[in-house]
Amino acid sequence: MAQNAKPARAAVIGGGVIGGGWVARLIQNGVDVAIFDPDPEAPRKISEIMENAHRAITGLTMAPLPAAGALRFASSIADAVGGAALIVEAVPERLDIKQSVYAEIEAAAPADAIISSSTSGILPTDLQAEMKTPERLLVGHPFNPVYLLPLVELVGGEKTAPDTIERAASFFSALGMHPLKIRKEIEAFVADRFLEAVWREALWLVKDGIATTEEIDDAIRFGFGLRWAQMGLFETYRVAGGEAGMAHFIAQFGPCLKWPWTKLMDVPELTDELVQAISDQSDAQSGMHSIRELERIRDTNLVAIMQALKANDWGAGKTLAAWETALYDSAAPEGMSDESGPLETMRQQVPASWTDYNGHMNEARYLDCFSMATDAVMRHIGVDAEYLAAGGSYFTVETHIRHLDEVTAGTEIFATSQVLLGEGKKMQLFHHLYAADGDTPRLLATGEHMLIHVDMQARSSSLPSDMVATNLTRLAAAHAEMPKPDGAGRAIGS
Amino acid sequence: MAQNAKPARAAVIGGGVIGGGWVARLIQNGVDVAIFDPDPEAPRKISEIMENAHRAITGLTMAPLPAAGALRFASSIADAVGGAALIVEAVPERLDIKQSVYAEIEAAAPADAIISSSTSGILPTDLQAEMKTPERLLVGHPFNPVYLLPLVELVGGEKTAPDTIERAASFFSALGMHPLKIRKEIEAFVADRFLEAVWREALWLVKDGIATTEEIDDAIRFGFGLRWAQMGLFETYRVAGGEAGMAHFIAQFGPCLKWPWTKLMDVPELTDELVQAISDQSDAQSGMHSIRELERIRDTNLVAIMQALKANDWGAGKTLAAWETALYDSAAPEGMSDESGPLETMRQQVPASWTDYNGHMNEARYLDCFSMATDAVMRHIGVDAEYLAAGGSYFTVETHIRHLDEVTAGTEIFATSQVLLGEGKKMQLFHHLYAADGDTPRLLATGEHMLIHVDMQARSSSLPSDMVATNLTRLAAAHAEMPKPDGAGRAIGS
Numbered sequence: 012m013a014q015n016a017k018p019a020r021a022a023v024i025g026g027g028v029i030g031g032g033w034v035a036r037l038i039q040n041g042v043d044v045a046i047f048d049p050d051p052e053a054p055r056k057i058s059e060i061m062e063n064a065h066r067a068i069t070g071l072t073m074a075p076l077p078a079a080g081a082l083r084f085a086s087s088i089a090d091a092v093g094g095a096a097l098i099v100e101a102v103p104e105r106l107d108i109k110q111s112v113y114a115e116i117e118a119a120a121p122a123d124a125i126i127s128s129s130t131s132g133i134l135p136t137d138l139q140a141e142m143k144t145p146e147r148l149l150v151g152h153p154f155n156p157v158y159l160l161p162l163v164e165l166v167g168g169e170k171t172a173p174d175t176i177e178r179a180a181s182f183f184s185a186l187g188m189h190p191l192k193i194r195k196e197i198e199a200f201v202a203d204r205f206l207e208a209v210w211r212e213a214l215w216l217v218k219d220g221i222a223t224t225e226e227i228d229d230a231i232r233f234g235f236g237l238r239w240a241q242m243g244l245f246e247t248y249r250v251a252g253g254e255a256g257m258a259h260f261i262a263q264f265g266p267c268l269k270w271p272w273t274k275l276m277d278v279p280e281l282t283d284e285l286v287q288a289i290s291d292q293s294d295a296q297s298g299m300h301s302i303r304e305l306e307r308i309r310d311t312n313l314v315a316i317m318q319a320l321k322a323n324d325w326g327a328g329k330t331l332a333a334w335e336t337a338l339y340d341s342a343a344p345e346g347m348s349d350e351s352g353p354l355e356t357m358r359q360q361v362p363a364s365w366t367d368y369n370g371h372m373n374e375a376r377y378l379d380c381f382s383m384a385t386d387a388v389m390r391h392i393g394v395d396a397e398y399l400a401a402g403g404s405y406f407t408v409e410t411h412i413r414h415l416d417e418v419t420a421g422t423e424i425f426a427t428s429q430v431l432l433g434e435g436k437k438m439q440l441f442h443h444l445y446a447a448d449g450d451t452p453r454l455l456a457t458g459e460h461m462l463i464h465v466d467m468q469a470r471s472s473s474l475p476s477d478m479v480a481t482n483l484t485r486l487a488a489a490h491a492e493m494p495k496p497d498g499a500g501r502a503i504g505s
Numbered sequence: 506m507a508q509n510a511k512p513a514r515a516a517v518i519g520g521g522v523i524g525g526g527w528v529a530r531l532i533q534n535g536v537d538v539a540i541f542d543p544d545p546e547a548p549r550k551i552s553e554i555m556e557n558a559h560r561a562i563t564g565l566t567m568a569p570l571p572a573a574g575a576l577r578f579a580s581s582i583a584d585a586v587g588g589a590a591l592i593v594e595a596v597p598e599r600l601d602i603k604q605s606v607y608a609e610i611e612a613a614a615p616a617d618a619i620i621s622s623s624t625s626g627i628l629p630t631d632l633q634a635e636m637k638t639p640e641r642l643l644v645g646h647p648f649n650p651v652y653l654l655p656l657v658e659l660v661g662g663e664k665t666a667p668d669t670i671e672r673a674a675s676f677f678s679a680l681g682m683h684p685l686k687i688r689k690e691i692e693a694f695v696a697d698r699f700l701e702a703v704w705r706e707a708l709w710l711v712k713d714g715i716a717t718t719e720e721i722d723d724a725i726r727f728g729f730g731l732r733w734a735q736m737g738l739f740e741t742y743r744v745a746g747g748e749a750g751m752a753h754f755i756a757q758f759g760p761c762l763k764w765p766w767t768k769l770m771d772v773p774e775l776t777d778e779l780v781q782a783i784s785d786q787s788d789a790q791s792g793m794h795s796i797r798e799l800e801r802i803r804d805t806n807l808v809a810i811m812q813a814l815k816a817n818d819w820g821a822g823k824t825l826a827a828w829e830t831a832l833y834d835s836a837a838p839e840g841m842s843d844e845s846g847p848l849e850t851m852r853q854q855v856p857a858s859w860t861d862y863n864g865h866m867n868e869a870r871y872l873d874c875f876s877m878a879t880d881a882v883m884r885h886i887g888v889d890a891e892y893l894a895a896g897g898s899y900f901t902v903e904t905h906i907r908h909l910d911e912v913t914a915g916t917e918i919f920a921t922s923q924v925l926l927g928e929g930k931k932m933q934l935f936h937h938l939y940a941a942d943g944d945t946p947r948l949l950a951t952g953e954h955m956l957i958h959v960d961m962q963a964r965s966s967s968l969p970s971d972m973v974a975t976n977l978t979r980l981a982a983a984h985a986e987m988p989k990p991d992g993a994g995r996a997i998g999s
Contacts, residue, residue: 208705316810320810
């Protein structure tokens with residue numbers, strides 16, 4: 012498969028929650044975006060979404076993000092789509108509106124631009140029916156918040172070119188998403204068919220007074236919702252079926268399908284009374300939080316869940332890891348190529364999950380920062396994925412941290428690193444951790460570390476490869492010109 | 506509300522996936538359990554579930570678990586239920602079988618024992634119809650894996666006493682669960698109505714060749730499944746509706762309910778062909794993992810997700826935190842009351858998420874262990890939740906770690922702690938971290954730490970309270986009798 016490639020430029024038509032979410036994902040991935048939305052409030056709304064997205068994504072990953080793309084508010088659809096390789100349509104769910112938008116896009120867009128509709132359910136064959144160049148239209152259906160959730164359903168219509176699907180999949184993968192190619196177009200595609208079924212049943216439960224909105228939410232998030240964040244329906248049931256397997260599970264559970272367990276086809280009438288009941292219950296459940304607060308709670312939770320899954324190399328965590336690998340690969344070593352001073356070896360926002368009962372970044376997270384900084388030095392001297400796979404690494408044998416100042420969630424922090432010693436099996440490092448929250452960096456901590464090169468098979472100390480030894484010797488010699496840092500060589504309480 | 510209380514003794518009737526999960530949750534919470542299941546394979550199956558549960562729960566929490574309850578395989582229902590305060594029924598989903606089980610239970614159980622059915626959908630009014638003491642039967646519907654997922658739906662029948670529901674809620678809360686009281690009994694209660702609707706729709710998608718089992722699972726776990734692990738349907742949509750609120754969202758989304766987005770009432774015929782297709786697709790999707798492996802992957806993911814939510818003080822993470830608080834509260838200080846030697850200050854299994862690319866516990870996690878050990882010393886001298894709330898705490902100002910040996914996921918580790926200095930604002934601690942994976946503890950690392958007492962409002966150093974100062978002075982004096990530990994006072998590379 013060819014390398015995934017971001018679109019060089021993108022246009023987004025429609026700046027609501029979904030369009031704004033696309034803008035934020037594109038911008039954060041370094042893509043220049045032109046957006047068109049006639050709503051005079053659009054710039055404010057988009058900037059709020061971008062602020063949320065920035066907060067979430069800088070907490071999500073420690074990988075080096077590219078410089079943010081530029082955002083331009085276009086004066087018309089024609090103005091927006093000029094020069095775009097990817098055009099995302101996110102206007103209201105009415106076929107006539109969407110078709111007239113496509114006509115305007117076709118009149119002004121580059122001939123090879125892909126047109127991706129964000130519709131939740133309209134068939135791409137219907138969307139492309141009036142187009143001059145229908146082969147380049149597909150549905151790319153994302154999920155809110157678009158800047159965090161990886162899923163995008165790709166659905167082609169009868170006239171969509173297979174290459175359009177492939178190019179779109181490459182674009183979206185490069186943006187850190189998980190493109191799911193849907194085999195046949197049906198209304199609502201796959202995910203929203205489930206959401207529709209659940210939503211309909213939930214309305215009945217409220218209407219019939221079986222459960223409130225809060226109770227329904229709790230029935231989801233304390234139970235199967237936790238399962239579905241990592242395995243879906245079938246893999247979950249495969250496990251539940253146990254040794255007897257999937258066929259056994261179906262034999263057991265199958266008959267229940269005939270029982271009257273859902274309201275199914277009936278649709279509850281959306282009377283004013285029912286809408287009011289839902290609205291009141293929702294207020295009682297969530298009204299203590301503003302929408303902005305709820306968005307941030309949701310995003311913080313999603314970030315933490317995706318990071319948790321990444322540590323387990325599973326599901327959405329795998330998508331995150333692949334995106335980070337690409338970010339590391341494409342972050343040129345320029346930032347670290349100058350060896351005449353300390354290397355900048357980490358930079359990120361303090362995630363909320365790093366804070367503790369004292370209201371500041373937990374002491375153990377200081378060592379997380381220094382561990383990342385050490386990893387960056389290791390990569391700088393050639394200890395990369397390939398080197399690790401070949402069986403060489405450095406293990407830390409001693410750590411000395413001076414915790415000099417507090418730092419709270421959301422603050423940007425960064426580390427610089429100096430090599431104190433690099434010879435034979437030994438590498439001695441000294442890191443400074445700073446907060447970038449004032450005119451000058453505020454020193455938070457220093458970390459001094461002794462590392463020993465190891466043979467990962469024998470789990471015993473060994474000499475590094477010639478390549479690594481050469482790089483380390485050169486770096487150590489350059490850093491020997493710098494003064495010995497304050498606090499190096501200290502013992503506790505001395 | 507009265508303090509939640511675990512049942513003094515429990516009986517479980519039926520040792521399948523659900524019954525075995527109940528056994529594991531009860532045993533891990535220190536409750537003695539008698540189980541009855543006529544299957545000669547039951548002891549093996551239960552022991553496998555208990556092994557999984559032990560692995561998961563010791564990775565889930567760092568709180569002090571009580572000594573495991575005793576498990577007894579009873580020879581009959583009558584033998585099992587004697588002396589039990591809670592009797593869990595988890596036999597096959599047939600009303601006649603369940604009713605005959607209740608008759609046997611009633612003949613032998615203590616008069617005040619609660620009988621909790623694990624049924625996924627049968628009405629409690631039907632379950633209790635033939636009972637002599639129907640007032641003490643309720644449905645307590647759990648979710649697989651029962652030892653990890655917090656949700657339990659509590660449903661009473663027409664004859665269920667309100668006090669039965671309250672006592673059951675107290676039992677289940679004390680076991681770390683989230684009891685959800687369902688207002689009215691309907692078939693399948695709340696959660697399974699959603700699962701039924703989704704399952705039915707999923708079968709159609711497979712049958713019609715729209716998506717494979719893997720694609721359906723991916724449509725869930727890369728998208729809305731992530732959302733549902735932390736917010737449910739209504740709160741998610743409240744956020745999506747944005748500033749315009751819930752009523753606006755319903756007005757927008759409501760009309761779609763009339764569109765043909767689900768198969769709804771129709772039930773796909775479970776032909777041999779369809780069952781085979783699902784089975785084959787499931788093999789292609791998950792066949793590279795054994796069921797045991799899948800169980801562990803699932804559990805590791807659920808543990809990580811719940812821990813992530815705990816860090817955010819949200820949803821299932823709040824349930825976990827409340828359970829841990831109760832564990833800490835009920836762990837008598839006995840374990841630490843002897844001050845003549847080092848205190849044992851932490852003990853747990855190394856979670857898989859703590860390991861890194863070198864295949865061992867990451868260097869930063871050593872400081873997590875020492876941070877926990879420090880917290881335990883602080884609690885020992887009286888720096889508890891109340892003290893913190895009143896504005897006093899200790900902050901670490903200096904850390905020295907000697908990383909002496911590696912440790913891998915799943916290994917039991919523990920720390921002991923010695924006070925080197927405790928006077929004025931200062932507290933100097935020395936921790937040893939050991940692996941309990943051989944005949945004698947294997948030393949993994951030492952941690953030396955200087956802490957300063959702080960006034961949390963002023964964020965500046967201050968003297969501890971008299972109570973804390975007295976406790977610390979007493980502990981430091983006792984520990985001064987011990988030899989100075991090897992490695993104390995060292996500097997890096999010295």
